Amino acid sequence: MFAAVCARYLEIAKKQVKLTLLINLLLALLILIITPVIFGIRNLDNIASAFVLERFVSLIGIVLLTPIFLPEQNKNIAELVESKYTSHIKIYLIRFIISAIFLFILISGFIFIMIMMSCEFDTLRFILGTFATAFFLGSVGFLTYAVSDNIVFGYMASLGYYVFNMFNGSKLKNLYLFSLGKNSFTEKYWLLGIGTAFIVTGILFKYNLRKIK
Numbered sequence: 001m002f003a004a005v006c007a008r009y010l011e012i013a014k015k016q017v018k019l020t021l022l023i024n025l026l027l028a029l030l031i032l033i034i035t036p037v038i039f040g041i042r043n044l045d046n047i048a049s050a051f052v053l054e055r056f057v058s059l060i061g062i063v064l065l066t067p068i069f070l071p072e073q074n075k076n077i078a079e080l081v082e083s084k085y086t087s088h089i090k091i092y093l094i095r096f097i098i099s100a101i102f103l104f105i106l107i108s109g110f111i112f113i114m115i116m117m118s119c120e121f122d123t124l125r126f127i128l129g130t131f132a133t134a135f136f137l138g139s140v141g142f143l144t145y146a147v148s149d150n151i152v153f154g155y156m157a158s159l160g161y162y163v164f165n166m167f168n169g170s171k172l173k174n175l176y177l178f179s180l181g182k183n184s185f186t187e188k189y190w191l192l193g194i195g196t197a198f199i200v201t202g203i204l205f206k207y208n209l210r211k212i213k
Helices: 002-039 046-055 057-073 075-083 088-116 123-148 151-175 186-212
Strands: none
Touching (some): 002 046, 002 088, 046 088, 046 123, 057 088, 057 123, 057 151, 123 151, 123 186
8 A cells, every 4th residue: 555655656756857847957957057167166165165055056946946836827737737636735745845855966966066176165064054045045936936826926036035135135134045155054944944934835825725716
């Protein structure tokens, strides 16, 4: 029984990767490929490494997490999802989990490449810190998209918060995105916690809205 359930959800996950994630993954990879061209990632110290990771690599969180609800904008896909036995909330959770896993893998892979390029920093701290920033940025777009039902608003909310941090980040205190560059990690716990709350709220809002409709 357990094996059958696992097999079923694995099959759903494979379909969701093809349906919702493939293009976003390619775009995220493109951002990571462009990053060394723009900044250079050889022989960076702690501060310079944090700048590259938090200011640019973290943007892939927006790419991977914001558009999780996008397939339902296509009526044919929406009808297909609704015709399946698996509930919407499980589909949303599967998409989110897959996206978050790929986000972590891509960030970890990029950081290990930086280490191979003789960059010096605390590896685990920087992986988790960059993931927290990317996760929060994505969660802002995710929740905004869920509430507004407009993908453009989702991207604008994430990018707006990112830009605000660049110029007025000190006003945000625990929700400051670029704290690794200041050798502070406390903010990352806040970003992960609030980002998780945003994701849960977005999924529940979208699920309940569909039930009402």
